[in-house]
Amino acid sequence: MKILFLTSIITQIALMELCLKIISVYSLTVMSVDLGSEWMKVAIVSPDTPEKIALNKESKRKTPSAIAFHNGERAFGREALVVGVQNPSNCFIYFLDLLGKKIDNPVVDLYKTRFPYYNIIPDPKRNTVLFKHHESDEQFSPEELVAMLLEKAREFAQDNSGQVINEAVISVPGYFGQAERSAMLKAAEIVGIKVLQLINSYTAAALNYGIFYTKSFNEIFPIYVMFYDMGAYSTQASVISYQLVKSNELQPQLTVLGVGYDRNLGGLEIQLRLRDYLAAKFNELKFTHNDVTKNPHSMAKLFKEAGRLKIELSENTESFAQIKGLIDQKDMYIKVTRKELEELCKDLFDKVTIPALKALEASGLTIELIKQVRLVGSGSKVPRIQDILVKGLKSSLGWSLNTDEAAALGAAYKAAELRHGFKVNKFITKDATMFPIEVSFFISYIMFYTKNFNINSSICSIFSIQLIFNRENKIESEQVRHVLFSYMKPYPLREIITFINQKLDFGFTVGYAELSHLDENEIRSLGSLSLHHIQLKGISNAYSEYQDQESTNRINLHFTMDASGILVLENIEFTIGNSVINDQIEESSLMNILNFMRNFFKDHDKFNENKITVQLHNSSGFKLPAVKKTIEVDHKYLFVLPTDDDDLPNLITKLKKLREKDLSQLHKEKALDNLLTLIVEVHEKLNQPEYANSVTDAEKRTILEKLSEISNWLGYDGLDAEAEELEYKYNSLRKIIKPVWDRTFEHIERTTRLEALNNILKKSNMFLKKIKNKTLKDTLPFTQTEINELENLILEVKIWRDEQVEKQERLPKYIDPVLLTSTIETKHSNVRDKMQYLMTKFINWKLQNKEQLYVKNNLQYADILKEEF
16 A cells, blocks of 8 residues: 555656646747847747847847957957947948848849958858958858857847747848748757747738737728838838638738838948048048048948937937047047938938838739838938828828837747747738749640648639640640749748649759849849759659559649748659549639630740640549659759758857857956956955954955965966966955955844844743733633743843853954854744744634634734734
8 A cells, every 4th residue: 555655646746747847848938039230139928928128238128230250259239349440340240131142142242332341252162152250260151140149149038038048030121032031040050049930020010010909900891001111221111901810710810912122221321321421521621641431440430420420310400420530540520410411312212112102012002091101110210211201102100119129029929929838819920922933844745733722721722734735746845934922922821733644754943933023133132033943753763663554643742932931842742543533624714724824835826726625624533543652852952052951060060169269258257357356355345444353464464465466467367367267366365355254244244133133032021921911821822831931032042142242242353253143043033933933823813713802902912023023
């Protein structure tokens, strides 16, 4: 029986531990990162805490997206910008848009023009961008720099939450294509962050808006809102619809209907123009023969001042740009008016409404249907821009969103929605395909059908097309282009293309489709328009096994545009065997199919005039083959090659070493700071009477000698010492001063502790007199033994106190005390605990006897202890 009982207890404990582990897993915090070109914002959310912004080391809500390498050390944020002013080539900024770009991309060319002091070289393997650091000759790709920022973001999130965080939703510009999005995922992988989803920044901001206005949505009439986001690097406008949709229950849904953008219209371009304007004005003053534009250090100072001035002129009609020692010890002091700034940026202001108008056009709506235009992004705060928007759009502007934090908070809500263990109301988000995707292949004889359906929906539409060429001679191959995901098509979405009776190995290419909504330069900025080439091998060998039988093969290609906007070929299925096809024709769709085929072969008249028979079959007529075959798939990337899996361990190790170096440096700085603080503290305290009276002459000489030794050591070698040696010096000094510090603490605290002891003795005496009263003796629930124990304890403590105080007063303060604060505290606790026991017994006894009135009249006994307990 005992064994069974013990086994049961052990089992229960094991189950409890398992439950606690499960609870701890599902209570982990997740984060979002709004990684902008100029600023990075981080938000965290826990199962029991709503989303909130994580503060950085300086307790700021946003951090500059800057990384600096100087004198073997790495710096982030504001510290990095300080390095950048002194040595611009050591501080990397505005590199986000370089993700997934080849060295000859126009985005890279513009970056080189804007920041000429960087040494940018091609990656010999991928032909992408590498920053070569001139001090160390180390090379950093944009993916590595972004990975470092993501790692720093996780550090902020963990410091704020006190938990380990490895999962995130990351916001990206909506104009990021497949190459940029793949590079962002790779950057997160380098530092071990699992990306729950990439979310477009305007979608995240719209989600942040939507969660506060859900009660105003309905099933019938959608609400249309435009979000206009002018940031540091670019401007994005989006038209969003909000409504309730029926799933298992009514749920709010956000759908992106239209998007317009200009990747070069933002605060950075304004700041650069203002920088160049100040440089020209300074050169005109002829303070020096040297051209300020040729000095990177001076131009970095001007860039910083231009950023400050840009903000000043957003709030004031004029301001002064001033830099001490701009070049050759010459100061700059130049007045700039808002009117001058607006004249500098006239062509930029002419473009302000274009992204909004493009978004409207893509959505198919008119401005009259837009409920309100909501402003996001710091650039939207410029008065001139607001005036242009009001005039150009003929609509009021809304400021209900936190312009800096909307995307981060919206992304955090999405992270909570995606992470198991969080209880959040479902908010469906439907983003839109900015760059349509198509599949192109060559056919001679083929039958295929396509099936597409929304990932969040069980409804799907199925089409099948059979092409039969009635010709005896060999048919020439024709290139077919099939759009998988069209422009502004909602995603996440899945589509299946099926090839039937394809007897030979073949390949196909996946790439961007028609991009007529973009200008030529923007198309070039996308890089390669071809994304993937897929070669299927082994089809003919598999088919040859069944060539003597009447058989049909089928190849299913499963494509997905996932919630991150990444195109994925999820699966390829090859089946072969007997098949029965239902030839029932869907007459209602025949014209659509004929038009579809005319577009395929509009330039080839020889295939027209009744030489093509088109049959549309109901998909339910297929009887799926029972035999599945494996075919070889050769996948080749045609856009910027992602970091190879073979190189990934090296990158992980590289960043891990940088992180370890940072931690080592932080450890050293903390150890040095502790030692310097202790040295100052010792000097100060030795001059204070309380400490001076508690130290002997011999102790003081020893302490001063130690201080001199450590100070001399710091002056020669100490500042370059490792953390372990600094900690050793710290501990050696602490060991010497500890007896003096402990002695002084005893003298300072003794009076307070004795007062507390005297107070509890006084109250206990009052309590003792009450319970010894003859009129209460027969009714109180105390035994005579309990009363005697309290009386003896009070007497014993009083005698001890008087004896110890007398002994202590005879001793000099530099002698170790005999009356210790710890002992006083023990005596105090003994009396307090005894009184608390008796008082609790008294109150419980009265309540049990329901003598409420008596209790009320005698609560003065309890009041004696309430002040203490």
